[in-house]
Amino acid sequence: MKAFLILEDGTVFEGTQIGAKKEAVSEVVFNTSMTGYLEVLTDPSYAGQMVVLTYPLIGNYGVTPDRESAHIWAGGLIVREMEDMPSNFRCEGKLDDLLAEEGITGITGIDTRALTRLLRKKGTMNGMITTDVDYCMSDVIMKLHTYKMGNVVRETSCKESYVLKGDGPRIALLDLGAKANIAASLNRRGCEVTVYPADTSAETILRANPDGIMLSNGPGDPSTCMEIISQVRRLYESDIPIFAICLGHQLMALANGAKTYKLTYGHRGGNHPVKDLTDGKVYISSQNHGYAVDAGSMEAGIAEELFVNVNDGTNEGLRYKNKKIMTVQFHPEANPGPQDTAWLFDKFIEMVKEDSYA
Ligand SMILES: NC(=O)CC[C@H](N)C(=O)O
Numbered sequence: 001m002k003a004f005l006i007l008e009d010g011t012v013f014e015g016t017q018i019g020a021k022k023e024a025v026s027e028v029v030f031n032t033s034m035t036g037y038l039e040v041l042t043d044p045s046y047a048g049q050m051v052v053l054t055y056p057l058i059g060n061y062g063v064t065p066d067r068e069s070a071h072i073w074a075g076g077l078i079v080r081e082m083e084d085m086p087s088n089f090r091c092e093g094k095l096d097d098l099l100a101e102e103g104i105t106g107i108t109g110i111d112t113r114a115l116t117r118l119l120r121k122k123g124t125m126n127g128m129i130t131t132d133v134d135y136c137m138s139d140v141i142m143k144l145h146t147y148k149m150g151n152v153v154r155e156t157s158c159k160e161s162y163v164l165k166g167d168g169p170r171i172a173l174l175d176l177g178a179k180a181n182i183a184a185s186l187n188r189r190g191c192e193v194t195v196y197p198a199d200t201s202a203e204t205i206l207r208a209n210p211d212g213i214m215l216s217n218g219p220g221d222p223s224t225c226m227e228i229i230s231q232v233r234r235l236y237e238s239d240i241p242i243f244a245i246c247l248g249h250q251l252m253a254l255a256n257g258a259k260t261y262k263l264t265y266g267h268r269g270g271n272h273p274v275k276d277l278t279d280g281k282v283y284i285s286s287q288n289h290g291y292a293v294d295a296g297s298m299e300a301g302i303a304e305e306l307f308v309n310v311n312d313g314t315n316e317g318l319r320y321k322n323k324k325i326m327t328v329q330f331h332p333e334a335n336p337g338p339q340d341t342a343w344l345f346d347k348f349i350e351m352v353k354e355d356s357y358a
Contacts, residue, residue, distance in 0.1 A: 001131050002015075002131065003016060003129055005107050006130065006137075006140050007118070007125045007127045008126045008144040009125060010141060013110040013114075013115060015107040015109035018079075018082050018107065019077065019100050019104050019106045020100050023128065025143055026048050026126065027048060027149060028052060028115075028124065028127035029266055030112075030115070030116045030119055031269055033053070033268075033286075033336045034055045036270065036336020037058050037077075038067055039179075039335045040074070040336060041077065042068045042071065042072055043073065043179055044068070044069050044156035045179075045246065046073050047074075047152040047177065048075055048149035048150070048219060049219075050076030050077070051074045052078040052112050053112070054112055057083055058077075058079040058080075059094065059096065060087070061086055061091060062091035062095060063086075063092045063095055065092070066336075068179040069156075073177075073219070075104070076105055078110065079107075079108050080109070080111070119265050120264075123265055124262075124265050125144075127144065151220055151224050152220050153218050153220060153228065156219055157175045157176060157178075157198035158175050158196075159197055160197065162195050163193070164184075164187040164192065164193040165192055166186075166187055166193065167192070168189065168191045168192065169190075169191050169352045169353060170191070170194070170210050170211045170212075171191045171194070171211065172205045172212075173193050174205070174213070174214070174216060174228075175195050175196060176216045176225075176248060176251070177247070178195070178217060179331070182245060185333050186214065186349075193214075194208065198218070202232075203234075206234075206235070211241075212240060212242070214243050214348075215232065215248025215327075216244075216246075217246035218247035222254060222260050225251060228251055229251050232248075232252055232254075236252065236255055239324075242323075242324070243325075243345075244326075245328055245330075246289055246328075249293065249329050250291060250293055257298055258294060258295070260291045260292065261291065263290055263314065266289055267330075268287060269286075269287060269337070270287075271284055272330065273285070273310035274307045274341075275316075276306070277306060278306065283340045285330035285337070286330060287329070288331065292314045292315060293315045303318040303319060303320045304319055306327075307328060309329075314329075316328060316330055317330075324351050326344070332344040333345075
């Protein structure tokens with residue numbers, strides 16, 4: 001069925017509807033990964049966002065077990081060409097069918113390169129996917145201007161705590177909308193991981209006396225997570241080693257008086273170069289974020305920059321002084337994307353075991 005993608009600035013792309021037969025409104029963001037559409041769609045950090053995949057052929061290996069959570073969290077999928085005859089030895093079905101089953105709509109057959117260039121130039125915009133050929137432009141624009149993503153962290157987080165058994169260090173993972181491979185990366189290295197819902201108090205976590213604490217990725221604007229920020233502050237004040245990824249990195253910075261801001265079009269893809277300022281090495285990282293920490297807004301002496309983005313110089317990581325705390329904006333757990341920075345999990349476990357990173 002004919003469908004339209006209408007953007008906040010009035011631009012209209014015409015294509016064909018895929019997935020669920022319904023209308024959707026959300027923020028439109030682009031991801032440049034060449035593979036990994038299932039990991040992208042099931043990454044809870046995409047809640048409230050429609051994803052444009054810049055790679056022109058999507059769905060070619062079908063639906064495989066590569067999920068980062070139990071559901072698709074993205075609010076819609078925008079592609080150049082949706083493959084209708086997938087082929088892969090692990091293929092369990094068609095991506096189009098999975099979208100429909102999960103109630104997620106999308107659009108295919110549009111010029112995703114032109115759309116991406118527009119989003120790069122004008123910045124992230126809200127958009128609507130509709131099949132209504134008689135849509136009223138002023139009504140749509142009004143809807144798009146007033147759409148605001150709510151605080152979706154609690155929605156994406158687990159509802160009850162659970163444990164992944166292991167013989168190694170005991171790690172408490174605060175699930176802010178965590179990708180599955182964060183807990184798995186720790187568990188694979190022998191850690192016993194207790195995963196806590198996002199609204200767990202710092203007291204509850206500290207009472208369990210974990211050897212280390214991990215703060216996960218998650219959706220939305222970090223500065224709206226006021227209650228979680230105050231709990232993160234209490235975790236900061238404990239002497240327990242902490243490792244934080246993406247939203248976790250942003251919340252730890254906010255808990256220490258820093259400011260976050262919205263990037264023009266964000267970093268989403270599998271080829272973002274980050275420089276380790278301790279030795280000058282550059283790693284290619286997996287990324288998915290729309291906000292960044294303004295490292296300069298933090299009072300001197302609290303933390304030092306650990307990583308910067310080579311493309312635009314934005315902050316990609318912090319190390320807190322006199323604390324065993326390191327936080328990164330990118331995704332060492334990959335999925336999708338390169339595993340070049342997976343060593344950070346080993347480094348965290350070393351910090352936890354040796355208690356010597358201060
Ligand atoms: N992947 C994440 O944790 C994203 C963090 C935050 N929601 C952002 O967009 O910047």
